[in-house]
Amino acid sequence: MLPQFELYLPKSVEETSEILLTYNSNARIYAGGTDVLVQMAKGQSKPEALVDIKGLAELRGISYSAAKELSIGALTTHHELENSDLIKKKYAALHDGVSRVGSVQTRNRGTIGGNLCSALPSADSAAPLLALGAKVIINGSGGERELPLEKFYLGIKHTALEPGEILTKIVIPALARHNAQAYIKFSRRNAMDLALMGVAICYELDGLHVSKARIALTTAAPTPVRAYGAEAFLTGKALTEANLKEAGVLAAEEAKPRDSWRSGAEYRRGLIKVLLPRISRLALERMGKARSENERD
Amino acid sequence: MKEIELRFRLNGEEQRLTVPSNVTLLHVIREHFGLMGTKEGCGEGECGACTVLMDGRPVTSCIILAEEADRHDIMTVEGLMKDGKLNRLQQAFLDEGAVQCGYCIPGMLMSAQGLLNENPHPTSQEIRKGIEGNICRCTGYNRIVNAIHKASQDEGDS
Numbered sequence: 001m002l003p004q005f006e007l008y009l010p011k012s013v014e015e016t017s018e019i020l021l022t023y024n025s026n027a028r029i030y031a032g033g034t035d036v037l038v039q040m041a042k043g044q045s046k047p048e049a050l051v052d053i054k055g056l057a058e059l060r061g062i063s064y065s066a067a068k069e070l071s072i073g074a075l076t077t078h079h080e081l082e083n084s085d086l087i088k089k090k091y092a093a094l095h096d097g098v099s100r101v102g103s104v105q106t107r108n109r110g111t112i113g114g115n116l117c118s119a120l121p122s123a124d125s126a127a128p129l130l131a132l133g134a135k136v137i138i139n140g141s142g143g144e145r146e147l148p149l150e151k152f153y154l155g156i157k158h159t160a161l162e163p164g165e166i167l168t169k170i171v172i173p174a175l176a177r178h179n180a181q182a183y184i185k186f187s188r189r190n191a192m193d194l195a196l197m198g199v200a201i202c203y204e205l206d207g208l209h210v211s212k213a214r215i216a217l218t219t220a221a222p223t224p225v226r227a228y229g230a231e232a233f234l235t236g237k238a239l240t241e242a243n244l245k246e247a248g249v250l251a252a253e254e255a256k257p258r259d260s261w262r263s264g265a266e267y268r269r270g271l272i273k274v275l276l277p278r279i280s281r282l283a284l285e286r287m288g289k290a291r292s293e294n295e296r297d
Numbered sequence: 298m299k300e301i302e303l304r305f306r307l308n309g310e311e312q313r314l315t316v317p318s319n320v321t322l323l324h325v326i327r328e329h330f331g332l333m334g335t336k337e338g339c340g341e342g343e344c345g346a347c348t349v350l351m352d353g354r355p356v357t358s359c360i361i362l363a364e365e366a367d368r369h370d371i372m373t374v375e376g377l378m379k380d381g382k383l384n385r386l387q388q389a390f391l392d393e394g395a396v397q398c399g400y401c402i403p404g405m406l407m408s409a410q411g412l413l414n415e416n417p418h419p420t421s422q423e424i425r426k427g428i429e430g431n432i433c434r435c436t437g438y439n440r441i442v443n444a445i446h447k448a449s450q451d452e453g454d455s
């Protein structure tokens with residue numbers, strides 16, 4: 001049996017914000033509930049109130065702006081993203097991430113907003129979004145504001161959301177026409193398992209050279225993180241085997257994985273070294289395929 | 298704690314119900330409606346024994362608040378039979394010997410039904426992905442996969 005709580009079904013951000021402020025820190029947002037209800041069922045969380053935000057229409061939908069920025073509402077489920085042709089074709093790294101969250105049932109319910117706001121180091125949408133250069137849009141008591149995703153994460157289970165604020169959208173800025181991207185979640189089982197290591201990459205290319213590299217890791221530090229050293233190394237270079245190998249070594253050095261029952265820190269470092277070149281090759285293959293398909297059209 | 302009024306469709310029939318806010322959909326299905334097909338295994342979204350269809354898609358009812366059923370369509374394993382006859386998935390599970398202790402089977406069937414709703418002719422890889430959220434301790438899954446494959450090839454409307 002779940003502990004007792006008051007339930008709210010607000011219809012707007014303002015109303016949500018007011019309820020949250022009334023309860024200080026004792027109310028929790030409830031989106032897909034796949035984290036919140038599990039914690040409550042286990043007795044790890046006893047909020048005085050749950051605020052079900054699924055009535056907030058403005059938090060839904062995937063859309064393009066005139067400036068070719070992609071906006072994803074916080075309530076978009078992993079399943080909706082997994083089934084979107086746009087995400088599959090243009091944001092393959094994100095597609096790789098969301099289609100590996102939990103199980104069919106988890107993805108039918110779990111939202112991308114909830115995945116980011118839970119702020120776990122293993123969040124499977126987080127590394128892809130970092131690699132894609134995503135920003136988050138926050139709204140609430142103090143009006144709307146925008147943060148790079150890197151600044152949203154303050155620590156394990158700790159985000160930059162102030163009291164009364166919620167995450168409304170995730171925005172992915174326009175990418176260079178030629179970009180290679182992918183995310184790999186390395187886990188023991190294919191389903192229902194958290195990542196031992198997750199590596200996401202997005203290389204924007206100018207001819208054969210990398211004009212911008214973004215590399216992000218899950219389960220490699222207390223929060224999902226960028227591997228800035230490896231990125232700097234690859235910028236301006238060609239994606240040769242030797243360069244990718246060196247980038248893997250650099251990313252492994254700058255990561256701060258920990259020992260846990262799932263795996264040791266040294267093993268996780270070893271994974272980064274192997275996985276970074278591996279998914280870079282996959283991303284390049286994908287890009288090649290997409291190019292030759294476009295040429296045929 | 299306020300009580301909440303719900304209106305929803307359960308196995309094709311309109312229902313009205315008042316519940317406390319802190320009960321799960323699983324609790325309502327079993328304790329209020331007495332539909333015992335839907336099982337509780339882990340109670341944490343991990344095992345899939347409590348899987349039901351919500352608007353045609355599989356969800357784990359142990360981590361859904363009853364409140365959320367309001368104005369939605371819920372189907373449990375009891376809703377699969379039509380006119381007193383097993384549907385083709387249920388029949389295929391029997392024909393293929395896909396059932397041992399049976400505890401996981403209602404959830405398995407609902408995941409399989411959800412898969413076929415979205416993808417009527419799945420490959421064996423797609424079937425395995427479709428039931429990734431359902432744990433079975435007995436069968437080793439092969440016969441379950443075979444049964445779903447068989448049902449997906451049978452002509453018929455259910």
Ligand SMILES: Cc1cc2nc3c(=O)[nH]c(=O)nc-3n(C[C@H](O)[C@H](O)[C@H](O)COP(=O)(O)OP(=O)(O)OC[C@H]3O[C@@H](n4cnc5c(N)ncnc54)[C@H](O)[C@@H]3O)c2cc1C
Pocket residue numbers: 028029030031032033034035036037038074075100101102103106109110111112113114115116117118122123124125161165166167168192193194195341342343
């Ligand atoms: C069986 C199982 C397997 C799982 N496997 C994985 C996995 O493989 N990979 C993975 O990354 N995750 C996994 N998860 C975790 C979870 O499903 C995801 O993190 C999911 O995306 C959470 O979304 P939700 O909508 O269900 O969040 P909720 O549980 O509704 O909320 C999560 C947290 O975020 C807050 N919140 C939600 N939305 C907002 C918002 N818009 N603004 C502010 N705060 C908000 C809530 O208050 C809460 O603290 C798994 C969970 C289960 C039960």
Ligand code: FES
Pocket residue numbers: 336337338339340341342343344345346347348357358359360
């Ligand atoms: S009882 Fe719901 S998933 Fe195990």
Ligand code: FES
Pocket residue numbers: 395396397398399400401402432433434435436
């Ligand atoms: S038949 Fe026994 S758990 Fe699946």
